Amino acid sequence: MQSRLTTYIFVGMILGILVGWACSTAFPDTQTAKTIAGYISLVSDIFLRLIKMIIAPLVFSTLVVGIAHMGDTASVGRVGAKALAWFVSASFVSLLLGLVMVNLLQPGANLNLPLPDVSASTNLKASSLSLKEFVTHLVPRSVVEAMAQNEILQIVVFSIFFGVGLASLGEKGKFLAEGVEGLADVMLRITGYVMKFAPVAVFAAMAATITTQGIGVLFTYAKFMLYFYFSLAILWGLLIVAGYFVVGSHIGRLINAVKEPFILAFSTASSEAAYPKTLENLERFGIPNKITSFVLPMGYSFNLDGSMMYCTFATIFIAQAYGIPLTWGQEFTMLLLLMVTSKGMAGVPRASLVVISATLSTFNIPEAGLLLIIGIDQFLDMGRSATNVIGNAVATAAVAKWEGQLKLTDQRIDRALDNAVPMPAGD
Numbered sequence: 001m002q003s004r005l006t007t008y009i010f011v012g013m014i015l016g017i018l019v020g021w022a023c024s025t026a027f028p029d030t031q032t033a034k035t036i037a038g039y040i041s042l043v044s045d046i047f048l049r050l051i052k053m054i055i056a057p058l059v060f061s062t063l064v065v066g067i068a069h070m071g072d073t074a075s076v077g078r079v080g081a082k083a084l085a086w087f088v089s090a091s092f093v094s095l096l097l098g099l100v101m102v103n104l105l106q107p108g109a110n111l112n113l114p115l116p117d118v119s120a121s122t123n124l125k126a127s128s129l130s131l132k133e134f135v136t137h138l139v140p141r142s143v144v145e146a147m148a149q150n151e152i153l154q155i156v157v158f159s160i161f162f163g164v165g166l167a168s169l170g171e172k173g174k175f176l177a178e179g180v181e182g183l184a185d186v187m188l189r190i191t192g193y194v195m196k197f198a199p200v201a202v203f204a205a206m207a208a209t210i211t212t213q214g215i216g217v218l219f220t221y222a223k224f225m226l227y228f229y230f231s232l233a234i235l236w237g238l239l240i241v242a243g244y245f246v247v248g249s250h251i252g253r254l255i256n257a258v259k260e261p262f263i264l265a266f267s268t269a270s271s272e273a274a275y276p277k278t279l280e281n282l283e284r285f286g287i288p289n290k291i292t293s294f295v296l297p298m299g300y301s302f303n304l305d306g307s308m309m310y311c312t313f314a315t316i317f318i319a320q321a322y323g324i325p326l327t328w329g330q331e332f333t334m335l336l337l338l339m340v341t342s343k344g345m346a347g348v349p350r351a352s353l354v355v356i357s358a359t360l361s362t363f364n365i366p367e368a369g370l371l372l373i374i375g376i377d378q379f380l381d382m383g384r385s386a387t388n389v390i391g392n393a394v395a396t397a398a399v400a401k402w403e404g405q406l407k408l409t410d411q412r413i414d415r416a417l418d419n420a421v422p423m424p425a426g427d
Helices: 002-026 030-070 073-105 131-138 143-148 152-168 170-195 198-213 216-220 222-257 259-268 271-285 289-302 305-321 328-344 351-362 367-374 377-402 412-417
Strands: none
Touching: 002 030, 002 198, 002 259, 030 143, 030 152, 030 170, 030 198, 030 259, 030 271, 030 289, 073 152, 073 222, 073 289, 073 305, 073 328, 073 377, 131 152, 143 152, 152 170, 152 289, 170 271, 198 259, 198 377, 222 259, 222 271, 222 305, 222 377, 259 271, 259 377, 271 289, 271 377, 289 377, 305 328, 305 351, 305 367, 305 377, 328 351, 351 367, 351 377, 367 377
């Protein structure tokens, strides 16, 4: 049952921390610890591979079905415009919050850590996030290649074209639409099988991370991590307030609906791992399949609120660490730059670090400063990934509300979330 799985995931996370701490203590040699962590992480690697295995067909089938159910291209354009309006607004607020909080808290001031040499290399390809690269990256050269590489942004673009084309066929495309809907049902069933493996994967992910990094890294960077998570908590609060204005007193139900994917994303540091469960639980909450299937995949490409906030927070932190003053004009220019470059995050390995690297070089801040945060990036990514889940859940609810499609009066919602009566996907 859903609540039981949430408990198992949380227990797996705690046990993973304890086992990782025990391993790092028993095997202080760095190379030995890495070897042991490598074997432990086999479990989480397999789980993430399983997730990646289902992501492409799941995004394609659910997005195409969502568009086909809308019935006409005007509806697709209207919903897409509303979703993008929310994404841009949320991105701006997230970036601005990171900028304000890092200036108020000053985590990089008086940093009691040796600063990396300004000539040190981080081996991150900053150019991959240029505006030109992002625009050309939008359109897949081959849909097969895009699916093979799990390029979510490109899959979304192809799925939109496919769905709009299918919807325009009318009765002629009905048979194919039913076939794609059947594929979506199969993928959701497979998702259920994969999710049963989640608690063990969470345990392995945490154990492997603590084994290699050691629990001491949490204390060394305690100030920075504390300030960052405090800022994330404020962002969570803003998202919940936004959700309250959207769904009113039902905000508690919405938070309960995303509780499990939130914990899963946090413990695995992967938004992708939480995608299937987020999709399923939002439909149980009362958002129609045609809305969740359309808005949520777009959100995974354009609405990464936690990652956005981290970009401004970490960039200014590095500037503070090196004692480089920035004017408010420069910082606002940085915010606008990140509004564009951060939209290319989807499909780029270690995306936030790459975006930050590109921003650092633009403002003549030593790129080597990334070495200050790379060691704890896994722990920071946990918070970013979990925040992305909340942001996309609220965004999907908002679009459904604006479309008059939010079904919150059905008594089955409460029973579904309490797991008393399982509801079929798409109700």
